[in-house]
Amino acid sequence: MTQKPKLAMYWASSCGGCEVALVNLNEKLLAVDAHFDFVFCPCLLDTKKSDIEAMPDRDLAITLFNGGIRTSENEEMARLLRRKSELLIAFGSCASEGCIPALSNLYSKADHFRTVYLDSSSLDNPKGCVPQARCTLPEGELELPEFYERVHHLGEIVDVDYSIAGCPPEPHQIWKVVEALVQGAQLPPKGSTLGAGKSTVCDECARRKENKTIQKFYRAYEIVPDRERCLLEQGIVCMGIATRDGCGALCPQVNMPCTGCYGPPEGVLDQGAKMVSALGSVLDIGDYKGLTEEQMTEKIDAAIDALPDLTGTFYKYSLAGSLLGGKS
Amino acid sequence: MMKRVTISPITRLEGHGKIEIFLDADGNVANAYFQVPELRGFEQFCVGRRAEDMPVIMNRICGVCPEAHHLAATKALDRLFAVEPPPAAKKIRELLYMAFYVTDHTTHFYALGGPDFIVGPDAPPAERNILGVIRKVGLDVGKQVIACRARNHHAIKMLGGRGVHPAAGVPGGWSKFITEQERKELEQIAIENVKFAQFTLQVFESAVLKNTAYAEVIHSDVYHHQTYYMGTVDKNNRANFYDGEIRVVDPEGRELLKFRAADYFQHISERVEPWTYLKFPYLKKVGWKGIVDGIDSGVYCASPLSRLNVSDGLATPLAQAEYERFYAAFDREKIEGRYQPVHHRLATHWARLIELLYASERMLELVHDPEITSQEVRRIPTGIAGVGVGSVEAPRGTLIHHYEADERGILTRVNLVVGTTNNHAAIALSIKRAAEKLIHAGHVIEEGLLNRIEMAFRLYDPCLSCATHALPGTMPLIVNLRNGEGEILRSFRRDD
Numbered sequence: 129m130t131q132k133p134k135l136a137m138y139w140a141s142s143c144g145g146c147e148v149a150l151v152n153l154n155e156k157l158l159a160v161d162a163h164f165d166f167v168f169c170p171c172l173l174d175t176k177k178s179d180i181e182a183m184p185d186r187d188l189a190i191t192l193f194n195g196g197i198r199t200s201e202n203e204e205m206a207r208l209l210r211r212k213s214e215l216l217i218a219f220g221s222c223a224s225e226g227c228i229p230a231l232s233n234l235y236s237k238a239d240h241f242r243t244v245y246l247d248s249s250s251l252d253n254p255k256g257c258v259p260q261a262r263c264t265l266p267e268g269e270l271e272l273p274e275f276y277e278r279v280h281h282l283g284e285i286v287d288v289d290y291s292i293a294g295c296p297p298e299p300h301q302i303w304k305v306v307e308a309l310v311q312g313a314q315l316p317p318k319g320s321t322l323g324a325g326k327s328t329v330c331d332e333c334a335r336r337k338e339n340k341t342i343q344k345f346y347r348a349y350e351i352v353p354d355r356e357r358c359l360l361e362q363g364i365v366c367m368g369i370a371t372r373d374g375c376g377a378l379c380p381q382v383n384m385p386c387t388g389c390y391g392p393p394e395g396v397l398d399q400g401a402k403m404v405s406a407l408g409s410v411l412d413i414g415d416y417k418g419l420t421e422e423q424m425t426e427k428i429d430a431a432i433d434a435l436p437d438l439t440g441t442f443y444k445y446s447l448a449g450s451l452l453g454g455k456s
Numbered sequence: 457m458m459k460r461v462t463i464s465p466i467t468r469l470e471g472h473g474k475i476e477i478f479l480d481a482d483g484n485v486a487n488a489y490f491q492v493p494e495l496r497g498f499e500q501f502c503v504g505r506r507a508e509d510m511p512v513i514m515n516r517i518c519g520v521c522p523e524a525h526h527l528a529a530t531k532a533l534d535r536l537f538a539v540e541p542p543p544a545a546k547k548i549r550e551l552l553y554m555a556f557y558v559t560d561h562t563t564h565f566y567a568l569g570g571p572d573f574i575v576g577p578d579a580p581p582a583e584r585n586i587l588g589v590i591r592k593v594g595l596d597v598g599k600q601v602i603a604c605r606a607r608n609h610h611a612i613k614m615l616g617g618r619g620v621h622p623a624a625g626v627p628g629g630w631s632k633f634i635t636e637q638e639r640k641e642l643e644q645i646a647i648e649n650v651k652f653a654q655f656t657l658q659v660f661e662s663a664v665l666k667n668t669a670y671a672e673v674i675h676s677d678v679y680h681h682q683t684y685y686m687g688t689v690d691k692n693n694r695a696n697f698y699d700g701e702i703r704v705v706d707p708e709g710r711e712l713l714k715f716r717a718a719d720y721f722q723h724i725s726e727r728v729e730p731w732t733y734l735k736f737p738y739l740k741k742v743g744w745k746g747i748v749d750g751i752d753s754g755v756y757c758a759s760p761l762s763r764l765n766v767s768d769g770l771a772t773p774l775a776q777a778e779y780e781r782f783y784a785a786f787d788r789e790k791i792e793g794r795y796q797p798v799h800h801r802l803a804t805h806w807a808r809l810i811e812l813l814y815a816s817e818r819m820l821e822l823v824h825d826p827e828i829t830s831q832e833v834r835r836i837p838t839g840i841a842g843v844g845v846g847s848v849e850a851p852r853g854t855l856i857h858h859y860e861a862d863e864r865g866i867l868t869r870v871n872l873v874v875g876t877t878n879n880h881a882a883i884a885l886s887i888k889r890a891a892e893k894l895i896h897a898g899h900v901i902e903e904g905l906l907n908r909i910e911m912a913f914r915l916y917d918p919c920l921s922c923a924t925h926a927l928p929g930t931m932p933l934i935v936n937l938r939n940g941e942g943e944i945l946r947s948f949r950r951d952d
Contacts (some may be wrong), residue, residue, distance in 0.1 A: 141496060145519020145620045152619055154606045228516040231501040243500040245728045249858060249871040252725040263731040267478035267486050270731040275495055296620050349508045349627045352834050382617035382624045382632040387512055436866050440505045
């Protein structure tokens with residue numbers, strides 16, 4: 129019997145949603161199993177770290193790596209799996225660009241520890257103790273992985289071959305990637321994003337665009353939007369215009385704005401910058417003839433004031449990978 | 457010389473949970489530590505964010521139970537913006553939640569918790585997995601499990617917009633209403649769910665309850681802990697997963713507390729230990745006595761078993777009949793209108809299946825509710841209260857989200873008490889007890905220790921490693937026996 133190529137799926141600092149998305153292939157999961165020797169999550173099948181260490185380098189045909197790099201342990205595993213994998217794929221938003229947990233980079237490690245262990249609403253910590261990487265107890269010493277100052281995406285730590293977009297990637301897109309790999313299809317250039325389109329969510333959104341400009345922005349809870357029309361043209365900050373297509377425009381289908389989880393479209397480096405320029409082109413501050421520069425600035429500020437937390441809105445998924453980067 | 461046993465579910469590689477057992481000079485258990493080596497920091501980085509983003513952001517705490525976080529967040533926003541959702545919105549939220557409960561409890565029973573029982577705790581490890589379950593109960597069952605997950609994830613996507621990480625929660629309602637055509641489809645799903653839940657209880661009955669050896673394991677004292685129990689009840693004191701008041705009963709079944717989620721911090725406090733990133737919640741009224749059980753210890757448990765223990769009954773007829781049968785099987789007497797608690801932690805698996813049936817029946821009730829297709833699903837907030845606490849029963853225990861915001865609806869403070877965290881001390885307790893039973897004078901019953909610790913861990917279905925319980929397979933373990941210098945004396949593993 130010829131050996132099947134080995135497939136691994138590993139999670140670092142993540143929520144588990146990527147695994148659920150994979151399991152949501154449902155009966156197709158059995159087809160994946162038929163084509164690959166499923167080393168799968170090392171946590172679920174019987175592979176431990178020392179087994180991976182003992183493998184020849186590049187013995188794993190494909191490793192789907194999800195989750196960000198938050199601790200020393202995450203980094204250690206990223207380096208090990210890079211060495212052992214022919215193809216290392218950043219699977220999902222955390223590994224590709226940091227995702228929501230990378231909003232953590234707006235704060236320091238000390239901020240986090242203070243809030244969680246010293247200053248929460250339901251705390252009993254008279255000695256002001258916080259978790260330690262090394263802790264001496266009466267019975268011996270216990271160790272914890274080191275909590276890093278910030279979250280990194282996989283590509284900041286090791287060389288990554290491809291990324292699969294989405295938080296999490298949609299199962300039909302995962303299947304398309306698996307099919308291509310199984311059929312030995314010609315892969316796109318290294319560094320490409322797989323399992324997604326090259327355009328924007330607007331291209332797959334069924335809502336009607338009327339090329340209208342906006343006088344006022346609304347927050348999603350402030351209005352009930354028309355169910356047919358473009359959300360952005362109704363003044364709701366929908367990230368679809370600055371987000372890669374591939375999900376099928378799911379959130380707008382339930383009358384909610386796209387929040388940008390598929391990352392920037394092809395060729396765009398910074399999703400937030402793209403969104404800023406998009407908003408600039410739809411914002412109509414009204415009749416500005418005869419206004420002083422000061423009055424115009426006031427009008428623009430008033431429109432922008434309706435949009436607090438631009439960082440958390442425009443860089444919700446891409447802060448770790450963005451030009452902005454977070455608190456340094 | 458102090459010896460050390462490190463038990464690392466392989467999840468330790470991912471940093472999701474590690475057990476350290478120290479042996480004393482005589483080779484008996486000196487202490488056992490259950491460490492959670494991970495922190496992700498949502499309570500800090502949500503400060504400064506727009507309040508209305510919480511349902512979407514909080515989803516990412518857990519990809520296995522995002523529905524629980526989405527709803528706790530959305531309910532907290534109702535309060536924060538002081539807006540009461542229309543009845544149809546509440547019903548749609550609960551409907552989505554019931555579909556989620558069905559898929560979550562199904563996955564746990566067939567893929568993770570069930571194998572220990574259906575295949576048997578002493579069966580070779582290689583057979584104690586989903587494939588072993590299928591061999592034992594028939595190939596058709598595997599297909600049914602996949603179909604059950606598929607149809608309920610379809611329902612979740614239809615109602616919440618996405619299969620994982622829903623999008624439809626807004627303060628004052630739900631962003632989407634249900635059409636009659638969608639309702640019919642959901643009705644069919646609910647009907648299938650009820651049948652599947654009944655079938656699953658039959659599997660449990662024939663494969664576990666009628667098997668003397670397994671029944672003995674359930675009744676054994678290794679996992680018998682007399683703790684307090686927590687769960688949410690409706691106005692008739694029947695269990696409710698979506699809404700109600702939080703009730704706590706003592707180890708004898710007397711009501712200790714009943715409170716609104718908003719008052720949680722008056723009743724729950726959390727200890728910090730330097731050797732784990734996860735905190736230890738306990739009941740303030742009783743006090744923290746360390747990781748011990750009994751009526752004087754504030755340690756409590758919040759799980760499917762807890763929810764049955766705090767309830768005066770279940771609100772749907774088939775599940776209520778199973779509830780009665782459950783307490784009769786443990787010879788429980790009634791106290792204050794409900795049964796004395798069952799303390800046998802392995803009974804949690806049975807309780808989970810009774811909840812599976814309840815969730816299925818409740819889903820069917822909701823799709824038959826004439827209001828469910830009402831188009832009035834949102835109320836627009838007119839002000840901001842500034843503080844909002846929301847809670848639901850996550851499959852793994854009571855989940856509380858607490859937000860504070862400024863007048864622009866930007867968050868200034870966030871606190872979360874998450875399902876599994878409630879059980880942190882109880883899990884540690886079960887692990888220590890199992891270790892004490894199986895390690896004597898330096899003699900370690902290797903296979904037995906691994907099995908029993910694994911079972912202790914699994915019965916709580918801990919969401920530390922969110923994905924661990926999401927996939928088919930078992931949880932392999934490695935044990936390192938170390939001397940006082942931390943050198944490995946011997947290493948053994950349980951191969952699958």
